[in-house]
Amino acid sequence: MEEKEIQPAPSSLKAQVWHQFGILPKPGHTEPDMTHTVCRHCKTRIKHFGNTTNAQAHITRHHPEMRDTERTQPPAADQRTLQSFSKLSASSKRAKTITGSIANCL
Ligand SMILES: [Zn+2]
Structure with a gap:
């Protein structure tokens, strides 16, 4: 077959x-x-x-x-939530780094 x-x-x-x-x-x-x-x-x-x-x-x-x-x-919905969560925490970490370097410039 x-x-x-x-x-x-x-x-x-x-x-x-x-x-x-x-x-x-x-x-x-x-x-x-x-x-x-x-x-x-x-x-x-x-x-x-x-x-x-x-x-x-x-x-x-x-x-x-x-x-x-x-x-x-895991159900597809759970996976999606997890992915968007890790993306969010990564971007907030970057945001903090940017804020920090601006503070250093001042
Ligand atoms: Zn079989």
């Missing part, structure tokens, strides 16, 4: 677990076959019943380390 044939799971599937899975086109078609999903790690096709049960069971059984990785990753 070719890696390039695997399409990303549609954005309608919002669960974290779908980052680990893709969708294959129907044989001879370009439209996705939503009856199955494909594991990106081992390329196994699993039946898709419109929920994450099978996908999560597959990750738990075959790729438990991937499940742990997902869990320890």
Whole structure:
């Protein structure tokens, strides 16, 4: 099975677990076959019943380390807050340095 044939799971599937899975086109078609999903790690096709049960069971059984990785990753919102915070403290430090050198000039 070719890696390039695997399409990303549609954005309608919002669960974290779908980052680990893709969708294959129907044989001879370009439209996705939503009856199955494909594991990106081992390329196994699993039946898709419109929920994450099978996908999560597959990750738990075959790729438990991937499940742990997902869990320890901070949510995107937290990451953004952290980044803007460190940027802010860096600029305030620079602001102090500039203030200090102006004071020295006087
Ligand atoms: Zn797998």
